[in-house]
Each structure stands twice: as C-alpha cells, then as structure tokens.
Amino acid sequence: MAKKRKKQANRPVAKARAPQTPEAREAEALQALEAGRYRDAITGLKALLKDDAASERSGARRLALAEAYAGRARELSTKGMLKEALVIWENRAALGPEVPPALEHSLLCLRLGDHEPLLRQWSRGEALSRAERERIGEQLAAAVLGGDESLLERLDADDLVRRHAEPARAALAAYCANEAEALEAALAQLPFRSPYRTWVSLLKALIRAEHDPQAAREMLKRIDDNSAFAPLRRAAEMALLEDAAFISALEHAGPRQAELASRLRGWAPQQLELARNLAAIEANPSAAKAPNHQALQRILQRYRDLLGADWVQQVSLRLLPPIKEPWDPRPKGWNVLSELQQGLVEAWSAEAHHSPYGWDLPELWEQVAELLESDHSMVDQPHRSLAVALALRRFDAHFKVLETDDPDDDPDSPELIAVEQLERSLEWDPDHRETYLRLMSWYRKAKRLKDARRVLSVAQMRWPRDMAVLEAGMQIALANNAFKKAAGLAQQMLKIDPINSGVRQQLVKAHLQHAAKQVRSHRGDLAIKELSEARNWVGRGSGLDSLRGRLTWLDGVLHMIYVDRDAGRARVLEQLEGWGEGMVGRVDLMLALELLALRQEYVAKLLDLKPGKVRDRADLLAILAQLRDFLDQSERYSQGLVDRIAALLKGAPWKQLERPELEQACETLRRLRFQAARQAAAQAALKRWPHTPVFEYHLYDSKFAERGEPNAKELERMQQALERALAAGDERVANQLRELLQLFLPFRGLPMPGFGPDLDDDFDDDLDPLFDSDLNDAASAELVAALTGALGLDRLLDALRSKPLKQALEETNMPKFLRDHFLTLAQEEGEDFVVEILEDMVLSAGASLDGGPQPGPNSGKRKSKPKKNPFNPFNFF
Amino acid sequence: MPDPFLILGIEPDADDAAVEAAYRSAIKRCPPDREPVAFQAVREAYERLRTRRDRIGYRLFDTEPPQPIDLLRRAEANRRASASAEESVTQRANRRPDPELFKALLRGEH
Numbered sequence: 001m002a003k004k005r006k007k008q009a010n011r012p013v014a015k016a017r018a019p020q021t022p023e024a025r026e027a028e029a030l031q032a033l034e035a036g037r038y039r040d041a042i043t044g045l046k047a048l049l050k051d052d053a054a055s056e057r058s059g060a061r062r063l064a065l066a067e068a069y070a071g072r073a074r075e076l077s078t079k080g081m082l083k084e085a086l087v088i089w090e091n092r093a094a095l096g097p098e099v100p101p102a103l104e105h106s107l108l109c110l111r112l113g114d115h116e117p118l119l120r121q122w123s124r125g126e127a128l129s130r131a132e133r134e135r136i137g138e139q140l141a142a143a144v145l146g147g148d149e150s151l152l153e154r155l156d157a158d159d160l161v162r163r164h165a166e167p168a169r170a171a172l173a174a175y176c177a178n179e180a181e182a183l184e185a186a187l188a189q190l191p192f193r194s195p196y197r198t199w200v201s202l203l204k205a206l207i208r209a210e211h212d213p214q215a216a217r218e219m220l221k222r223i224d225d226n227s228a229f230a231p232l233r234r235a236a237e238m239a240l241l242e243d244a245a246f247i248s249a250l251e252h253a254g255p256r257q258a259e260l261a262s263r264l265r266g267w268a269p270q271q272l273e274l275a276r277n278l279a280a281i282e283a284n285p286s287a288a289k290a291p292n293h294q295a296l297q298r299i300l301q302r303y304r305d306l307l308g309a310d311w312v313q314q315v316s317l318r319l320l321p322p323i324k325e326p327w328d329p330r331p332k333g334w335n336v337l338s339e340l341q342q343g344l345v346e347a348w349s350a351e352a353h354h355s356p357y358g359w360d361l362p363e364l365w366e367q368v369a370e371l372l373e374s375d376h377s378m379v380d381q382p383h384r385s386l387a388v389a390l391a392l393r394r395f396d397a398h399f400k401v402l403e404t405d406d407p408d409d410d411p412d413s414p415e416l417i418a419v420e421q422l423e424r425s426l427e428w429d430p431d432h433r434e435t436y437l438r439l440m441s442w443y444r445k446a447k448r449l450k451d452a453r454r455v456l457s458v459a460q461m462r463w464p465r466d467m468a469v470l471e472a473g474m475q476i477a478l479a480n481n482a483f484k485k486a487a488g489l490a491q492q493m494l495k496i497d498p499i500n501s502g503v504r505q506q507l508v509k510a511h512l513q514h515a516a517k518q519v520r521s522h523r524g525d526l527a528i529k530e531l532s533e534a535r536n537w538v539g540r541g542s543g544l545d546s547l548r549g550r551l552t553w554l555d556g557v558l559h560m561i562y563v564d565r566d567a568g569r570a571r572v573l574e575q576l577e578g579w580g581e582g583m584v585g586r587v588d589l590m591l592a593l594e595l596l597a598l599r600q601e602y603v604a605k606l607l608d609l610k611p612g613k614v615r616d617r618a619d620l621l622a623i624l625a626q627l628r629d630f631l632d633q634s635e636r637y638s639q640g641l642v643d644r645i646a647a648l649l650k651g652a653p654w655k656q657l658e659r660p661e662l663e664q665a666c667e668t669l670r671r672l673r674f675q676a677a678r679q680a681a682a683q684a685a686l687k688r689w690p691h692t693p694v695f696e697y698h699l700y701d702s703k704f705a706e707r708g709e710p711n712a713k714e715l716e717r718m719q720q721a722l723e724r725a726l727a728a729g730d731e732r733v734a735n736q737l738r739e740l741l742q743l744f745l746p747f748r749g750l751p752m753p754g755f756g757p758d759l760d761d762d763f764d765d766d767l768d769p770l771f772d773s774d775l776n777d778a779a780s781a782e783l784v785a786a787l788t789g790a791l792g793l794d795r796l797l798d799a800l801r802s803k804p805l806k807q808a809l810e811e812t813n814m815p816k817f818l819r820d821h822f823l824t825l826a827q828e829e830g831e832d833f834v835v836e837i838l839e840d841m842v843l844s845a846g847a848s849l850d851g852g853p854q855p856g857p858n859s860g861k862r863k864s865k866p867k868k869n870p871f872n873p874f875n876f877f
Numbered sequence: 878m879p880d881p882f883l884i885l886g887i888e889p890d891a892d893d894a895a896v897e898a899a900y901r902s903a904i905k906r907c908p909p910d911r912e913p914v915a916f917q918a919v920r921e922a923y924e925r926l927r928t929r930r931d932r933i934g935y936r937l938f939d940t941e942p943p944q945p946i947d948l949l950r951r952a953e954a955n956r957r958a959s960a961s962a963e964e965s966v967t968q969r970a971n972r973r974p975d976p977e978l979f980k981a982l983l984r985g986e987h
Contacts, residue, residue: 111985146983176976231982242906244915247949254987256978263974266960271952278945299948307951311889318942344938383933390934432930 022052026061033064038072041065059098066092066099074104082112103132107139115143115151135226137161137195142228145169145199161195168196175203183207198229206236206264213240231257239264250275251282274303293319317341323349325358340371351398362395362417389429392421402438407446415442426458433463440472444479452476467493467500474506483514487533501544505633508534508547515554516596524562527596531555546629550592557593557603565606572607582619583612583648584626590641591630600640614648617656620665623648628668642674649677654684666698678702694733696721701740710744718744800838805831878941881922882932883950888958889936896926 020028029044045065049058069092076085089105106117121128122136140161143151145168155162167189174183187203190196201219209216217240223233238249238261246265250258250272262272281295297319300312321331323346334342347368350359369391372384396402396418408415419442422435429435436459443452456476459469470493477486490507493500511534518527535551538544556575560568572589579585586609593603614620627645630637657665662685669678682699686692700718704710710718718741725734799808805826809819826834882889885899900923907915925939926932 142983145980147980172976172979176973176979178973228983231985231987232979235982242915243950243953244946247946256981256986260974260978260982263972263978266956266972267953268956268972271949271956274952275949278948282945293942296943296945296948300943303948303952306955307948308955311951314936314940315943315947318940383929386930386933387937390930390938394938429930 022048022055022057026057029068030064033068033071036071038068038075041068042072062095062098066095069095070102070104073108077104077108082108086112103135106136110139110143115140115148115154119151119154134195138198139228141165141168141195141199145172145196160193164190164194164196168199171200171203175206198223198227202229202232202236209236209240209264216240232260235260236264247275251279268306270303270306274299274306277302293321317345318348320345322352324353338375340368340375343368343371347394354399361399362414362421365391365394366421368394385428389425389432392425392428393432393435396422396438402442404442405445407442409446409448415446419443430458431462433459433466433468436462437468437472440476444472444476447479449476449480452479465492465496467496470496471503471506474503474510478506478510478513481513481517483510483517486510504537504544505547507537508544508551511537512595519558519596519598524558528555528558528562531558546626547633549588550595553589553592554596557589557598558596560606561603569607576607582616582622583614584619584622586612587623587626587645587648590644591626594630594634594637594641597638600638600644604644612648613650614652617653620649620652620654620657621661624665624668627672628664631668631671637672642672645672646674646676649674649680652677652680654681655688657681657684659685659689663694666695670698670701673705675702675705691721691724693721693725693728693730693737697733697736697740701736704744715741715744796842797839800835805834878921879918879944880941880947880950881925881935883947883954884918884922885926886954886957887926888954889932891932893927893929896923896932 025044025048029041029048032038032044033041042065045061045068049061049065052058055061069088073085073088073092076082076088086105086108089102089108092099093101093105101117101121103121106121109115109117118136118139121132122140128136137160140151140155141164144161144165152162152165157163167186171183171186171190174180174186183203187200190200194200201223205216205219208219217237220233220237220240223229227233235253235257238246238253238257241249246261250262253261258275259272262275277299281292281299297316300307300316300319304312317337323330326346330342337345343364346359347361347364350361350364353359354361369388372388372391395414399414401414401418402422404415410416419439422439426432426435436455439455440452440459443449443455453476456469456473459466460473463469470489474486474489474493477483477489487507487510490503490510493503494507497503511530515527515530515534518524518530531551531554535548535555538548538551552575553572556568556571558568560572576585576589579588589603590600593600614623623645654662654665662681665681666678666685669675669681678698679702682695682702685695686699689695696717700710700714718737722734722737722741725731725737796808799811803811806823809822822834822838825837882891885896885903887895887899891899900919903919903923904916907919909916925935
C-alpha cells in the first residue's frame, strides 16, 4: 500500500515534467549507464526503443541496452542472486543477433547446471581468442572435477578436458588418500597446456603447505580471482592463516569453505564444531561485552577431551559466578570442588569484591597457602614451595599494600599482615629478591631499622653485588645515620656502575646529612671536610649541575660562619651577583641552606640582605622551576624557608603567567604548602579564566587548608566545579574536588544519628586537643541552617511529616546538591527512610545547640576523612 | 587478556628456554613494525611468563576467565602436540580432506 501511495504521489510530478526529445532521453540513459545506474539506464533505453522504434539510432541504443543488462547481471551475481542474474543475461541475449554472446552468461549457465551455452562456445574452437579458450577450458575442467558426468560425455574423445579428466581425478583421490607416489604419477600426466593446469598448481601448493607455508602462499597467489578454482584457492589460503586470523575468518566463511579450510589445516571435525559453537555464543548480542560464562562452561565440559581435562578444570573455576559476600550462597556444584579449589574461588571473589565489611582477603590467601601445603595433589609437585610462597605474597602483590609513604605499624593493619606474610613466604622461596627489597623498603619507612638490617644481611649474602640490594642497604644506612657505611655502599655501587648519577646524588646527600649533623654539633671544621668530600662526587657527574652550584653556596656560607666572615661573605655575595638582579639567586641560596638545615634568618643577617620581591615574569618562572627541582630531590624543608619564600612571592606577577604555567605553579605551591602564594595564583587565574575547575580547587584548598570552613555558597561553587570537571572528563581534578568536598561536610562530619561506630565510649573530649565544642556548636548551627533553610526547625519537621519529600525539601531552600542527594537516596531507600534520617539529624543538631548530647569527639577533628558509613548521606561527594 | 600460554603456544610446564624460544619465534612471525598489535600481545604474554615463578603464579592464581578464542587455541595446541608425536600414515591420511569437499566448492557451493 505504501508503495502504491508513493507512486500516486509521484505521478503529478512526472506529468508536470516537460516532454523530452528522444535525443535528450538517450543522453540521460547513457549518462545513467556511465554512472553505473544500470536499472535507470535499462528503463530509459527500453522505453526509447519502444517509443522511437524507427530511429536510425536504434542499433546503437540496443547495444547500449545490452551493456546495461550486462552491468546489472554482474551486480546481481556479486550479490549471489544467480537466478535473477541469469534472467537479465537472457534478456540481453534476446536483444538480437547484433548483440554478441557473453562468456559470463555461459559461465553462469554452467554454474547453474546448464552446460549447453558454454559447450556451444567451446565448439566454436578457432573463433575464440586464446584467453577465452583457456578460460572456458578451465571452467569445463572444474565442472568435470566437480562431478558433472553428462558434460564429459558431450565432449569429443580427443578434447583435452575429456582426455585429462582421468589423471586430474586420480590426482584428487591420491592427494586425499595421502598417496604421494600416485599423486606424482597423476600430475605427471597433466601437461602445461592442459585445462587442468591451475588444478595442478593448486594441488602442488597444498602439498607444499605442509612443509613450507610461505612458499605455498606464493604459489596460491598465482591463481587468478576469475579462475574456476578460485574458491579452492581461497579455502587453501584461509587454512594457512595464523590462528587468530583463521578463527576470525571462519566466522565469515561459508560452511563448505570452512570445512575444507579446517580439514586442510588438519583440524578434527570436532574442532570445527567447537569453533561453530563458540561463534554462536559470540553472535549472541548479549555476549557483545562479556561472553556468557554458563554457555562457555557447557562448551568446556562438552569438549573436555579435545581441550584437555586439566585445562578445562583450571579455567572452569574462573567461570564460576562470583561470590560477592562471604555469606552469599555458593554456586551450584560447589561441593564437588576440592578444598583448595574452593579456597581459590573464595580468594578470587574477595579480590574482585573487596570491601572493609566483607571478605578478609589476607586471611583467605593464608588459607590457600595452608591448603597448598596440605593438599594431597600438591605434595609431590616440585613447585609446591613456590606455590605456597606465591599465595603468601598474593595479598601484597595484588593490592601493593607495602607501597606506602606512610607505613601503619598497627599489628592489625593490612600492611603488617602483608609484611608477616612476606616474611613467611621467604621460608618457602628464599630466592625472591623482590620480596627482600619490598620488606627492606617498608621496614625502613616504618623506622623498624633493626628488621630492615636483618633482611638486608640475608639479601646481601645472597646477592652481594646486586645494585638494588646495595641501594637498599645504602638507604637503610642513611636512615640509621650511618653515613660512612652509606658512603662505602655507594662506592661499591659506583665500582659496578661508574656513570650512575643517581648513586652520586645519594652519596652527596649522605655527606650533606653528615655535614648537617656536624653543623648541629658546632663542628664547622668537620662540616667543611664533609662538604669537600661531597664536592668530589659531583665534580664529574652529569645532570648534577644544580647540586654542584648549591655546594658552592654552602662552601662560601660555611667559610663565612666558621673560618673568615668577611672573605666568606664576599664569596657568597659575588656568587649572588652572578645570578643577576632578580630573586632567583637568593632562592637558590635559600634552597642550598636547607641542605645543611642552616637557619635562613641567621645567614641572611650575616649577608645583610635587604628584603626583596619577585617583580618579573621570567624571575617568577625561574623560581618556580627551582622549587620543583628542589621538591624532586628533598623531602624536608624548614618553616624558615617557607616564610622567606612566601615573603618573596607576596605580590608576585601571577597575572603575567599563561594558563599552563599557572596550573603548574599552583601544583608546585600545593606540594610546598605555600598556601598564600597558591591562593593568589589561583585567584589571578580565575580572573582570567573564570569557573575553571582546577583553579577553583586550588583556590578553596589553599584558602581552607589551614583554617576556616567554606560557607554554603562556597560549597556550592565547589560542587559546581566538580560537575564541570566531570563534564569535561577531567577525572584528576574531579577527584581532588570530591576529596576536598568530603573534608568540608556540613558539621565537619558530625556522625549521623544512631551511628558512632568508630568512637570510643571512654573518650574524654577534654583530653583531645583537636576537639573544640564551640566549633561543634557552630557546626550544628550551620547544619540546622543548611537543612532548614527558610523554614526554620519546627516548620521543616512539619513539612517533612506532612508533605511529599520533594516539596518539603524545595521549601527549605537548602543547597541544591544536598537536595539532589536526599532525593536520590529516597529513590534508592524510600522516602520514609530519608524523612527519618532528616528528622534525626535536625533533632540531634538542635539538641546539641540547646546543650543536649554533644556529638562524638571525631567530629571536632579537622580534615579527618569521615569513615565510610553506608547510611551517611554526605558520602555522596 | 587471552591466555599467555596459548599466545606463545607453550605448554604449562614449559621451562625458561622453551619460553624464550617460543617468544623469539613469535616475534619473528609478528615483528613490531609490521604487526604492532600482535607483537604487543606476544610481548605482554612473554612478560607474564618469563620466569618459572611467573608461570606457576599464572597457572595457579592468575588464570583469567577464558575467551572463546582461548578454547580454539587450546584445541589447536593439543592437536599440534599430538601431531608432533609419531603419526601413522593412515592417521595422516585421515587428516586430509574428503574429495567431496573439493567437488562441492567446484560446484559453486559455499
């Protein structure tokens, strides 16, 4: 119906068109033919031949129509519509004797079982060109090999297709039966000019493929795409593909082609069946993201013999449905698994669904290690010890527990559990250097230097010349203030690797630390001596220029303090002049003084330096670069340094910096905790690029880093910045803002009503210096203000009890992000739940303002992250 | 990631030398300049199985849920392992295709 309507709709347009001359219509049809629009060309030319039959152009038009028919027939053949294509070819043939017969027409007839047209052409013999003869001969040969007996009978007795049919068939039978001699004899009977020549090439390529696939590929390339043997060539080429490409090609191949290719590859029929079953799984749209594990399990079990029982057992464990919580029911067939297998599945589940309330992951891997020790299937395994060690290392290896800069030495901490497990793993596998290194690093950072030395001594016995062990030893010696030992170890490392500038740097640091120790003991002579030893190590090293310069500063400064005040002062001032007029030289001097922990004020006084300011963009950028370099090399710096640099940066020309420079500047200042300068830089940036999330983050983080709390408007701006960062896909800034918002919860993280799980009942508020009850009162007032908004306490409670939640919240004018959060929570948990929470919160806060029960001690701690509480609505950030 | 043992085409109990040899042969087949993706997969597989400790760890604890291609590769690896053992002429002949498959394709079947 739709089509009819469309035709009717078009009719007036067609009528409206002006009648065209036959010449114009012919030109239009020929244009369509040239553009490959064969259907339009056929329609146009047919109509023209009918309407203008008497034209002297009819002959030419008929030939053009024949060309259009041929084009259309080829189109249909390409699409696999062979019968439709044949009809078109027949229409073409019916145009008259002036249209020459087409070979493709005959070939299509042959393909569809009618060999008469091709035989007619074949019988024309000498009238055909050599190429045509070869092509027809090959087509007939292929048809004969395909089993067309009636065709063979129609050929003359001396026809090459008939004469060579027998050896060609014998060759096929011999190849398939793997009879090399018979195959050779049969191929020998097929001369170069035989119509079966391509067949001979194909069989030779198949034989060659078994020993030399690359040569076989080259041989197959010589078989033309138009050849009658091309389908066999394609199957043979497919069989020679790499595993992954072959498996992918199977998906697109027809069933016969896939079968032949897989057999040529040597696959058992079962393998092809397996491939087809797997393709069916992948074809399922629901499996687009992850294959259906149940279906894979079924296939694994069905083809257990083909895949190997051990492998099937091993991977089947990984396909079991996850057990998200320890109390969840176990999957079907659980009891069939051995204890070890059950332990492994539980440990994997715990890794995938790790949470503080659910699985105890270290305990589970501990159990796996115990089961590996006792499992009867493992007792005789040569790798049992290694397996136990690996199970004990798994917790740390998976979660990198020991890679922390702030070790937690609590006996129940995950870190200490991981440390104990690693220690025990060395009993099973004492040759794992990485475990020694991890333990030494953690012990050093946790200041458990005795343990670090114990592990080091074992590692040094095993790997006396190992650079990583020597370096760990040097770091432990430095942490122990054993500078001479550290220097000795560094020298050993330089003997092994003389151009290692990292070692040189560490050695210089060791000498400097020793010199700082001498300075503290007022032993200037020894400090100078240490400094001169340090200079020996930087003299030759590349990439140590800044360190070399700072040692020169220190040399002058120590000379000024301990040897000759005027001469030393002159040296330092001369060096300072060399840096030019800006403040960059002073900053370099200040950073050098930090290396020996010399008092900044004292040295400045000795040098009689006047206060200065950074006024120039180049100077500012150079100072920031120096600070970054300093941060990369030093962990500690004094408050004196912070104060003096902060004074220098006061009123610095931040607005002259470009956006990336400002971002980098804010980051450097954040690392140094130069909050005032950072705030100034962020403010300057926000004036030029308002609402930029990264600068909003730096502004608020620096503003409230040390004191104060953001008000509701500032909180909302942070929330908006977070949304903008998320919209821009800037995950890093989004995370920073999220963490910042978490710190500034209304009430400073007051525990929710009924939830004070981590508070110690015996805690005495008065003993906690961080707890300030005034602050809590202020916070409670803030919460009440935030929640009640324009309504006031009583009216909010009434509204909550009498109106739909959404309406009640809107009436409060509370910040939108809070409102949104409560509404989301209501969708998840129900409105009653949210109303109950809000009532409790408001009542608790109100009570605390009225001198009622005070919130717990944690609430007074600034910047302590709230413990994750499943019911805390403020965890939404 | 697909099973690294199957990518390198090595047995679970292969030793260091076998892993090294399989890696070298695999990177010859897919050099980084011509087949960067395949090379990357081979490289990652090698990194995961380089030492005995790595291989035992992977087999026992790191085996990932198999991808469909892993099943085909495993079947192929098993076939190659059995084919490399001594095979009788009859067995080899049995692996050659049936003549009817050639005929079917020549008749235009797909």
